[in-house]
Amino acid sequence: MDNIVVASPEKIPFKNADFFIGDENDVLGRYYNCAIIEKADIIIRITADCPLIDPEIIDYAIKYYKKHDFPYVYFAPVDGLDVEVFSFKMLEKTWLEATSFEDREHVTPFMKRFTKISIDTQEDFEKVKNGMVK
Secondary structure, eight states: OOOOEEEESSOOOOTTOEEEEOOSSOHHHHHHHHHHHHTOSEEEEOOTTOTTOOHHHHHHHHHHHHHSOOSEEEEOSSTTOOEEEEEHHHHHHHHHHOOSHHHHHHSSHHHHHHHOOOOOSHHHHHHHHTTOOO
């Protein structure tokens, strides 16, 4: 079932969407707890600082996510048109393993590091070579 939920530290009036009130200082925890309550298997993340997001971009990111076997997809053709799509399994892994303030405050930096397939370091090369990307 598709459901739009605004996950916020306080109730925000938002037409045609449910809301979830969660921890102001642990946005990752807010997302995780919201996903648990909503029984979400796929999470589409659009941040409040991207109010001009194009629905076609959201649809494209979801289709790309479903077509490929990545646990996390980030798509931003232009800064401000950002959308992220990830599995509940990836969200749960992040929630369990991410400990830094940046990871808990910004939700997806851990996911980006975990799913990274660009090769900038020897560690990146070993990860890709050993098939540890997915």
